[in-house]
Amino acid sequence: MSREAHTMYLTFWVIAVLSIGILLHGTMAFNTAEKGFQMCMTLKENTKDLRHHNLTAIPPNLPAQTEYLDISYNNIARIEDGQLIHLTHLCFLKATNCNLRFISPEAFANNKEIKVLNVSNNLLKIIPKMNLNTLRVIDLSGNEYYSYALPDSFSNFTHLQILALGSKNTISLKLKDFTPLKDIHLEQLILGEGIQVQEYEPGSLAQLRYLKRITLNVSFCQSFVIFDQILVDLNQTQTQELSLVKFVPDDCHVLVDPFTALKNFDGLRKITITQTWINSTVMVKLLQNVWHSPIEDLTFINIVYNEDTPDGMQFPNQNTTTKVKSITFDGIKHYQYQYPKFNISMEHFTHLSYLKFSGTGMNILPCNLISAIPSLQTLDLSDNLLKEAGFWWPLCKPTEIFPSLRHLSLSNNRFIDLAHISKQSSQIKLLESLDLSFNSIRLTGPCSWSPHLTELSLSHNNLGNGVFKYLSTNFKRLDLSKTGITTISQEVLSQFPSLTHLILSSNSIQVIPLNLRAPVLQALFIDQNAIAYISEGVLDGLPKLETLVAGKNPFSCTCDSYWFVTAMNKSLLSDWPMDYSCSTPPSYADTSLVNFKPGNLSCKPWLQAAVSFSVLTVIIVVFAIVFHVCDGVWYTKMLWVWIRVKRRARKGEDRLLKCSFNYHAFISYSQHDSTWVDTQLVPTLEGTGLSLCIHERDFVPGQWIVDNIINCVEASYKTIFVLSQNFVQSEWCNYELFFAQHRAISVDQDSVVFILLEPIPPDSLPSTFLKLRTLLRQQTYLEWPKDECKKHIFWSSLRSMLQIGDKGIALRNVATNIMDTCSLLANQG
């Protein structure tokens, strides 16, 4: 066994979980284990699965960002120029079983990122020329060409690592076939279509100087000479791994020893025999050659075993030890229903540390044989028919029980009784890890685990939340995927202070509690549960966490995922972003989480509050500025005047009905303000048909001024005082006198209108002007504005105060005026 195989086991837990994930999620369209898939890691939405779509050509409307395209199982005879022209990001193209007959040399001219092309199982009559210099993996097997001659364009495939060729029509291998690849660092070649090769030009494969792995899907029976020639070439290229598919046809009588060359094959480390019928006679020949070869890893996959020697496999008196470190049997069909017989001393296997018997139908462990291997560290008996009584067979009294065994897999068997297993397995003194996944384990009673045992997998057994009570506090790695767990709590986790790896995939956990504390936990798998979001703070109690796998959960693309999407360090997530997509709300369903952009604003309440506060402040400030700039005070006052005018309108009606007036208004003003009165007030008011009494013009000469005033006041509907500092100082004293003497004349507030030409604060008035002070305090007055547009409003306010009769018209006039002015203001702004 190579070191690889050992490390393979160390990563076994993870791999097991991943492959289980793939198995169970068959709905996942793509086989992620496929060669080259990792080179094209892509988002789910950039993959297009168009298998079985009755297509007759590559659809022209594929999204330009497509990276993975599978158009297998259609009827696409040709890939023409330009059909893929817009798919500039295409990385992985698979078109198997498509009846493909033709690929245009320039079909991929625009696909500068294509790394994997799989056009196996089609009808290509020649290996097509292609302009595909970025290619890493190409599979052309299962086609119909008559020669393996590669076109010259392959000499441009400078990155090519894996090549698969195979055609039922090709029976010869020529020197020139692989010449274009002689400078390419091709690492792996998969060659042949399961038929015999009748001609091989020696040296053909020796041209592939960098070849490390080769799969020969070639039958040899009459032609073991060719096999020898191939081995000589592969010995030159220092190929390390040789895989033989359908090595001998079922009806072949193997008379010679086909494996003699293996003994001197210096670089070879691994040999795999797949899909082959093997008689015990052939097996003995193989093993005896392997015994003396440098091979460390011997693997059989899906073989048919037939014992055609009466005593089984006899290996008497082997006087050397073998270098073999790893032996794998994965899938054995027994031609006869009997146990294979071995006569071999395990003493010679001093390097054997890995042994796998999987898919063999084993129901009783050949205990004296296997449990005695002194160096055996890993035993994989998965996928058999073992029960407790078959593995710990009562009749078997082994002298040694797995002296070095550290890792045992009993996955996918028929074990039931956890208490029994825990007790029995503690006899395997050094056992560190035990895999009981895919059994029918029940929690039968208290368990007593060996203190050395630190890793346990119980995945895919229906155990429920109670399982934690039956586990050892020494456990470091625990796989409880698909065991029916619905909750995980700090109370449970605290029982396992050494836990570094916890796998809870494929359960029904809905929440990861915020208070989880696991000081040494390094890896947590909670994918394929019912988790809607991962909250901030979940990781606080997990300071050593390096790996978090949380994909394929029904994520809620709302603010609950805000932290996870925006802030969390994704370097922890080994399955990000491929496996993370939204489940709710429906409008986001199947969107990749990486593409979900929650709004900063909508997701942070304090931010929301802060923003609305500042927006409000800004509005208020803007309003205040506008108010100030546009003299809002003045407008407000105006409005107030209007409200009062309106209110008093009804009161005045009686007076109006009873009296008749000569003038609409009597105007009293100071000489100093006569310019304004003459040029502004009088023309404007008289221009609208109002009649005014002005003392200079309309006073009867010779009469005492006070009499004149009284006459005018009595003949006018209103009295207008044009107030200014001048007026107050020069004229008002007359009126104070007048109002004092003529108390009888009712000077009710309604008949007086003040126009302020300049600001006159009531308090600045001399204290003797009692009347004025009170009137100014009580009375609404009109201020003469400097601003042109406000003057409209001023005039219309004044006019309507003087208007006798139809108040409605007057008010309407003001309203229209205010509106005009406002629109004027708006236009200015």
Ligand SMILES: *[C@@H]1O[C@H](CO)[C@@H](O)[C@H](O)[C@H]1NC(C)=O
């Ligand atoms: C090409 O596709 C076939 C069919 O899915 C698959 O069996 C084969 O492994 C693929 N080839 C490579 C090199 O991955």
Ligand SMILES: *[C@@H]1O[C@H](CO)[C@@H](O)[C@H](O)[C@H]1NC(C)=O
């Ligand atoms: C393809 O055609 C077959 C038979 O005509 C039909 O049953 C099948 O639904 C079609 N598949 C698709 C994806 O249209």
Ligand SMILES: *[C@@H]1O[C@H](CO)[C@@H](O)[C@H](O)[C@H]1NC(C)=O
């Ligand atoms: C290899 O690529 C170069 C540049 O793309 C091209 O000019 C040349 O013709 C190609 N060689 C072959 C043998 O196709």
Ligand SMILES: *[C@@H]1O[C@H](CO)[C@@H](O)[C@H](O)[C@H]1NC(C)=O
């Ligand atoms: C070997 O060839 C057979 C055809 O006889 C094919 O079905 C099979 O997929 C090939 N196996 C490999 C590993 O290429």
Ligand SMILES: *[C@@H]1O[C@H](CO)[C@@H](O)[C@H](O)[C@H]1NC(C)=O
């Ligand atoms: C393989 O090559 C080595 C020299 O590198 C040679 O000694 C040995 O005989 C060769 N084996 C075969 C089977 O050709």
Ligand SMILES: *[C@@H]1O[C@H](CO)[C@@H](O)[C@H](O)[C@H]1NC(C)=O
């Ligand atoms: C295996 O042995 C049987 C006789 O038991 C013989 O008929 C068959 O051809 C042999 N097959 C191979 C592959 O050696």
Ligand SMILES: *[C@@H]1O[C@H](CO)[C@@H](O)[C@H](O)[C@H]1NC(C)=O
């Ligand atoms: C096993 O081989 C030894 C010779 O090494 C022989 O004596 C013995 O009888 C064989 N046992 C069986 C069961 O064939």
Ligand SMILES: *[C@@H]1O[C@H](CO)[C@@H](O)[C@H](O)[C@H]1NC(C)=O
């Ligand atoms: C045992 O070793 C001797 C000499 O070292 C050799 O001749 C003999 O063939 C070996 N026996 C086996 C079964 O390999």
Ligand SMILES: *[C@@H]1O[C@H](CO)[C@@H](O)[C@H](O)[C@H]1NC(C)=O
């Ligand atoms: C994420 O974590 C890794 C290692 O834990 C660190 O190197 C990297 O800088 C972190 N990234 C960010 C954005 O914090």
